[in-house]
Amino acid sequence: MxxxxxxxxxxxxxxxxxxxxxxxxxxxxxxxxxxxxxxxxxxxxAAARYAGTPVIVAGDQNVRETIRKSEDKVKTKAKPIAERAWIAAGLADRLRALPGVTSVVTEVTFPAYITGVFSGTGAEPGASTSSAAPSADAPMASTLFLGHGWESSALTPFTVAQGRAPKADDEVVTDAAAGLRVGSRVTIQSTAEPRVYRVVGVTAQALENQPTLFFLTAEARRLAGHPGLVSAIGVFPATEVTAALKDASAQAPAEVKGAVAVAYTGEARGPLEFxxxxxxxxxxxxxxxxxxxxxxxxxxxxxxxxxxxxxxxxxxxxxxxxxxxxxxxxxxxxxxxxxxxxxxxxxxxxxxxxxxxxxxxxxxxxxxxxxxxxxxxxxxxxxxxxxxxxxxxxxxxxxxxxxxxxxxxxxxxxxxxxxxxxAALSLVRVLAGLGCIAGGVTLTIVLSTLSSEAASNPVTMLTALLWTVAVALLGPVIARILVSVPALPLRASGAGGYLAAANLRTGARRLASVIAPLTLMVTMTCTILFVQDTTGHAVATQQRDGTRAAHVLGPHVSATAVEAVRHAPGVTAVTEILHTTVRIGLAKHGAQAVTPTGLGKTMDLGVRSGSIDLLAENTVAVSETLGFKVGDQIKLTLGDGTPAALKVVATYTRNLGFGDLTLAHSLVAAHVDNPLSDTVLVTGSSPEGLAKALRNFPGIMVADQATVAAEREQAGAEINYVAMGLIIAFTVIAVGNTLAMATSDRTREFALLRLVGTTRRQILRMLRLETLSVVAISVLLGTAAALITISAFSSGMTGSALPYISPLTYALIVVGAAILALAATGFPARLALDGHPAETIGARE
Structure with missing residues (x-):
């Protein structure tokens, strides 16, 4: 064979x-x-900043849970925390005393944003500066720099190529890629209020994807905002320090004990750095x-x-x-x-x-x-x-x-x-098709109960595929039933329509092979696009309905800027919002930290039970989807691994727009890498009044909640679109491929029609009408499969079975399917009609 x-x-x-x-x-x-x-x-x-340091001592970046399966079997699971775990600075002295250790370098790491750059009049560090001329080669204000103390420059190591190291708390050294010159003055917004610094040095090195600023060590520790703690300790040369860490951690003062210290070597240094x-x-x-x-x-x-x-x-x-x-x-x-x-x-x-x-x-x-x-x-x-x-x-x-x-x-x-x-189907095929329908129904029910994207996304695609497989298996039967609808008007629309109706009626098996990929394309495209739209629309709706404030400030708003806004004329309430991730057990949940005072004037979480007015450092409000009741005690782990036990004082419904948990801002701010508020809600005043209050705080924008939400959701949606777009492209290629094959096989049929007097124009019209009928059937089936899937997804995620479907996007999908089908059938049909009918039949025979 x-x-x-x-x-x-x-x-x-x-x-x-x-x-x-x-x-x-x-x-x-x-x-x-x-x-x-x-x-x-x-x-x-791969480690970059820590590549030259043999051992990095830092906090344990995991939350751990011990599960006892039996008396003799105990299993410990670990999940990563969202923020950096800080350790006691006093550990450095104990590490220096260990045998074989030649040098110990402490480091603090914190975010810093350059919001203004002005060139000085002289190149020397001591020269006077002028605020009249912005530097042409200034970095963008939105660029995130990592701030460190100059003492930690030895970790990489960094060396000064121009100027000198910082000696005062208003001096800074930039890396070679920052585009700044010695003598420039820069306004830096870090974890505290913005401040003007003078560039006194530029390093010879720069790390890829890590723009770096070096401050005086004492200033860096102030800006880091963790008194008595450091983010990491470098140990030279490589030596075994793990055994000494437990004893050193236990002897640290209770008020600055920090996280459990762990020694990171080799490949483990990279994940710690990133x-x-x-x-x-x-x-x-x-x-x-x-x-x-x-x-x-x-x-x-x-x-x-x-x-x-x-x-x-x-x-x-x-x-x-x-x-x-x-x-x-x-x-x-x-x-x-x-x-x-x-x-x-x-x-x-x-x-x-x-x-x-x-x-x-x-x-x-x-x-x-x-x-x-x-x-x-x-x-x-x-x-x-x-x-x-x-x-x-x-x-x-x-x-x-x-x-x-x-x-x-x-x-x-x-x-x-x-x-x-x-057109009869085998019993095996019928049973397989019915099995896929049963599986589709089962997965649809399961999908309607899932309330997290991580759980629902894989089930969503599998559900849509099962419905499509059912259509493919039962295609000939479905085609025979559905083609009778367009066949009636087609028979009354001239010779081309009559021929199209006859072909639709007798070619059920061939039509099924064409309907299946078209249905798959419509189903996959609608599911991928409208699942994202449904989630995004639900988030935007909850944020719009739950935001009572007229103005939103952001990003990276310092406490000093918030105080300036609070004292602006006409301002009645200000709510600082900080987003983070916490874990209940090992389960990860999005959370927002807010200032409780005046929260009811700026935000409506859709409280179902309890009172949001009782929110404090030892309490929490939770989404009702988590299953907790008012009065329950929740043990959770904050972003940096710090455990907390909080009492539930309220449950609410708008978790998609505001997170699964709402905590007090003062509780969370000390346990995140960047304590600056992501957004600030303001009631009262006017945009002009707010702009005046923020004139000394460059980089802060006044916007509305919808704009801020759209920017926050855009990156995640783009990632899914890039990956899923490839599958859509694959199905588009497959559809065009199948339609072209089906049309090319009808060369003999076209030749016979021409021999009995059918014109070329009538045959092409017949094909267009057939194709449009098939597209209509496929769009109907694909839309039904997608709608069932998306409705189940929406029911689980938003609580409503009514998904959000953009009419314009849907119209483009339908038009795109029609254009693709017409092109894939029209081109091979014209090629098939080019030859002489008698010669074509002879060649085929």
């Missing part, structure tokens, strides 16, 4: 080109997403696994349809083989061999393209700040082998499934079957 398979490939290139292209795209996606998955599992974060590394790796694991699996499922659906269409086009050939004594087993072996011969090169070429696609995805995620630049993409043979293997298995399975019925027909029925394939 291998020789027959090779012969078929040589002489039926057009029939197999569609399957080859579908498999190639599938292999590329599986390889690319496999690279992301492997990077999440095995990727390492605290979002673990979050990025988890994101890559979830994206790579979910999207790789989705790509494979989509590929199987597409390839099954493509092979089914290819086999339909060869029914006469297969019938002749059966008539000359070819056994069903030989037919299946031949079709299986064809699948292997197609899938192996398609998988290899696709996997090679997938490598480039993986690097492109990594670059996009870095640009969107989803992963750190130091998380390098892991390149190994495993994603390549997985892509090739998945492609081969998908192709072989699709070919055998598609050939199952054709190979089993009796020889005397074969030619009749080739002439007119009956």
């Amino acid at each position: 291998i020789s027959f398979a090779l012969h078929n490939l040589r002489h039926r290139k057009a029939s197999f080109a569609g399957a080859f292209l579908a498999l190639l795209c599938a292999a590329a996606l599986v390889c690319a997403f496999g690279m992301l998955l492997e990077t999440g599992l095995r990727g390492t974060i 605290l979002n590394a673990d979050k990025a790796r988890i994101k890559l694991i979830s994206l790579g696994g979910a999207l790789g699996g989705t790509s494979l499922l989509v590929a199987i659906i597409v390839v099954v349809g493509t092979f089914a269409l290819s086999i339909q086009q060869r029914l006469r050939e297969i019938a002749l083989l059966r008539a000359v004594a070819a056994t069903p087993r030989q037919i299946r072996k031949m079709i299986g061999a064809e699948a292997l011969l197609i899938s192996l090169p398609a998988g290899a070429i696709g996997a090679a393209l997938g490598l480039g696609l993986g690097f492109w995805l990594q670059a996009r995620f870095v640009a969107l700040s989803a992963i750190p630049v130091n998380l390098k993409l892991v390149v190994s043979p495993f994603p390549i082998f997985a892509a090739v293997l998945a492609t081969v298995v998908a192709a072989w399975t699709a070919a055998r499934v598609s050939a199952r019925r054709t190979a089993r027909v009796r020889p005397v029925e074969a030619l009749g079957d080739a002439a007119l394939a009956p």
Whole structure:
């Protein structure tokens, strides 16, 4: 059968080109997403600032929970915390006393923003400066710098190329990439009030993706805002210090004890330096696994349809083989061999393209700040082998499934079957379709109960795919039922319409192979786009309805700026808001920290029970979705790992807009890396009055809540759009591919129509009407599948089964599907109509 398979490939290139292209795209996606998955599992974060330091002593960046499964079996689970855990500065003295330690360097790390730059009149550090001329090479005010004390410059190490090290608390040294000159004056907004500093030095070095500012050590510790604590301690040379840490931590003063100290060496230094590394790796694991699996499922659906269409086009050939004594087993072996011969090169070429696609995805995620630049993409043979293997298995399975019925027909029925394939479905196919419907119903019910995006997103895509698979399996039956609707008006619309109606009525099996990928495209596109829109709209609605303040200030608002606003004429209430992440047990929850005074005038959380007026440092308000009641005690872990036990004083409904927990600002501010308020709600006054009050605080903008919310949600949505957009592109290619194959196979039909007097124009009109009818059916089915899925998602996430669907976006999807279908059928049809009808029939025969 291998020789027959090779012969078929040589002489039926057009029939197999569609399957080859579908498999190639599938292999590329599986390889690319496999690279992301492997990077999440095995990727390492290269240390940059800590690369030259053998041992870094810092706080434990995990919250741990011990689970006792039995008397003899105890398991400890760990999850990363969101903020930096600080340790006692006194540990440095104890580490210096350890044998073999030659040097100990303490470090504090804090965020700093340059909000104004002015060039001085002289290049020397002591020269006078002028505030009249802004520096042309000043960095953007939105650029985040990392502030450190000059003592920690030895960790990298940094050396001064121009000027000198800072000697006063109003002096600063910038790195080589900052674009500042010695003698410039800069206004820096750090964790405290903004202050003007003089640039007295520029380093010879700069770290990638880590713009750095060095202050006098005492000033840096003041700005860090953690008295008696440091963010890390560097130990030279490499030595075993772990055993001494426990004793040193225990002897630290209680008021400055800080977090549990841990020694980090080797590859462990990178994640400590880039605290979002673990979050990025988890994101890559979830994206790579979910999207790789989705790509494979989509590929199987597409390839099954493509092979089914290819086999339909060869029914006469297969019938002749059966008539000359070819056994069903030989037919299946031949079709299986064809699948292997197609899938192996398609998988290899696709996997090679997938490598480039993986690097492109990594670059996009870095640009969107989803992963750190130091998380390098892991390149190994495993994603390549997985892509090739998945492609081969998908192709072989699709070919055998598609050939199952054709190979089993009796020889005397074969030619009749080739002439007119009956639309009856096998019992196995019907049962499989009904099983997919049952699975879709089950997953839809499950999805309606999920209230977190992490849990609902994978289920959402699987639910949509199951509904689409059901459509593909029961396609001929669905097509026969639905084509009767457009057939009635088509028969009354001239010769082209009459022919289109006749084809729709008799070609149910061929139509099913075209409807399936079109339905898949509409379902996937609607689901991906409108799930994001539904969540974003719910967030925006809750924030709009829950925000009573007229003005929103941000970002990075200091306590001094807030006080200036409070004393502005007409201001009646000011609420500072700081966003963070806390853990209840090991479960992660978004939280907001607010100033309780006057909260009712600026914010309405939709309180269901209790009173938000009782919010204080030892209390908390929670979303009712968490299941707590007023009076309950919640043990949680703050962003930097500090435990807290808080009493529930209120439950509320608007958790999407304001987070699962609402805490007191004074409690949280001391346990985050950046205590500056993300936003500040203000009632009373006017934009002009606020601008006047903030004239000494550059960089703070006056906006509305919707604008701030949109900016906060944009990055996360873009990440999903980039990844899921590839699957949409794959389905678009598959749809065009299938439609072109289906149209190309009708060359003989077009020639016969022309011989009996049908004009070229009538045939093209027939095709357009057929195509538009198929698009209408596919849009109907795809919309129904997507709507069921999105409604279940919306019910779980927002509490309402009514999703948000943009009419314009939906119209563009429908129009796009129609244009794609018309183009994919029109072009091959025109090519098929170019030849002489008699010659075409002779060639086909």
